[in-house]
Amino acid sequence: MSALISNLEIRHEANAACPTNGKAGRRVDTQIVKAMLDLPLNVLRNVEYRFCPDPDCPTVYYSADGSQTFTETDLRERVYQKHPQDAGVFVCYCFRHTLGETLAEGQRVAAEINLGIKNGQCACDIRNPQGSCCLGNVNAIVKRALGDASVIQ
Numbered sequence: 001m002s003a004l005i006s007n008l009e010i011r012h013e014a015n016a017a018c019p020t021n022g023k024a025g026r027r028v029d030t031q032i033v034k035a036m037l038d039l040p041l042n043v044l045r046n047v048e049y050r051f052c053p054d055p056d057c058p059t060v061y062y063s064a065d066g067s068q069t070f071t072e073t074d075l076r077e078r079v080y081q082k083h084p085q086d087a088g089v090f091v092c093y094c095f096r097h098t099l100g101e102t103l104a105e106g107q108r109v110a111a112e113i114n115l116g117i118k119n120g121q122c123a124c125d126i127r128n129p130q131g132s133c134c135l136g137n138v139n140a141i142v143k144r145a146l147g148d149a150s151v152i153q
């Protein structure tokens, strides 16, 4: 029963930190955790889940109460934020563009993504481990490729 795990029912925790690195992660819809886990979904609980984007932290998702963590080995995708220097990692999970491709041909990649969005073909909320659109990351990578070191994330 998906209704058992609904964001309407869960209590939101303010600034709930990743229990592995102690930094506040981003709140995500439980739907993306369901979509990404390569585990029986019985492990999910009726709690808020968060995403830890720190490349130096192995935890990808954690429960806001800090009692449960998931690493990449629990997931069906490798996570861009955990490999920000790996040319082979996907940046755009809907249209399958890698970091290397985006660094080399960012304008084309961004145009293809925008066309896909326009055509109603994107599904970032269930495809991208961060649970939201990749375009911010793509734009930052385009700037990185242009040599603006301040945007490396």
Ligand SMILES: [Zn+2]
Residues within 6 Å of the ligand: 018, 019, 020, 021, 022, 023, 052, 053, 054, 057, 058, 059, 060
């Ligand atoms: Zn972490």
